[in-house]
Amino acid sequence: MSKITLTLLGTTAGVPTKQRAHSAVHLRYSDAEEFCCLFDCGEGTQRQILFAGLNMMKLDHIFITHWHGDHCLGLPGVIDTMGFEGRQRPLTVHAPQAKKNVSKYRQLSVSMAKFRVLSQNVNPRGKKTQTIYETDRFRVVSVPVKHSIPAVAYAFIEKEKTVIDIRKAMQLGLPEEGPVYKELKEKKEVSIGGRRVLLEDVSHRQKGKKVVFSGDTELCDSLRQLVEGADLLVQDCTYFDDVGPDKPYMHASLPEVVEMVRQGGVGKTVLTHISRKYQDQQRLEKLVEKYPEMIVAEDLMEVSV
Helix, strand or coil: CCEEEEEEEECECCCCCCCCCCCEEEEEEECCCEEEEEECCCCCHHHHHHHHCCCHHHEEEEECCCCCHHHHCCHHHHHHHHHHCCCCCCEEEEECCHHHHHHHHHCCCCCCCCCCEEEEECCCCCCCCEEEEECCCEEEEEEECECCCCCEEEEEEECCEEEECHHHHHHCCCCCCCCHHHHHHHHCEEEECCEEEEHHHCEEEECCCEEEECCCCECCHHHHHHHCCCCEEEEECCECCCCCCCCCCCCCEHHHHHHHHHHHCCCEEEEECECCCCCCHHHHHHHCCCCCCEEECCCCEEEEC
């Protein structure tokens, strides 16, 4: 069975605190093979990776929501350390205006990195959902969102898969395990003991999991559409108070998020990008205790679906 594990590396808003580092989320997808990536890469991300016991060298993709410093200033350091560690395979950075800004940020220092850093532009305009990276197991999509500079939200969407009911297969004469199941999935049928067994007789289709990363944004139609049916949402919740329509800096507040996830049928929500004015974690947890599927993020917290 597949598993998606998120590690919240940094959970503060614009200014770091002693308890919270700048924004970054590590995703590990485990099924037949492992895939690891980052969503945002704020200052200090590589050190947070060390504290979390993760392997930076397994990262092949970094998805940046926008180019405010608290979401991207860790990128030069991550690239440089990968170079120190002898990395050779390419790293791809996906972001609005990636081709322009990745090059600019890499010029902040004389890097030791000799591997290729590829830049993939992501469209921050309009309302259209776009697939920006895809494999036979999953895809990553983006939508433009509403922030003070061009910004996007991302979703990691596992593809629907065929799941074999081993008990049912054994009742029809198949073994408990073995290469016959690979053949069955590829050819849709196998013969065993003179009996023909069809894939559809012993399997069902399983919907893939969906994880959404809002980045920094006011709540908007494109984000509402993206979060529909999500198993897990990592959501900008800079404000836990009802600050009303005149809140500054174009972020989300708790009352708005509660309404959005209720309407969108979201399974679990992690509230992050928390303003430094909220220093009492217990108070924040008390504010959401009546919403059992909501979690107030803390640095290095792990959440799985």
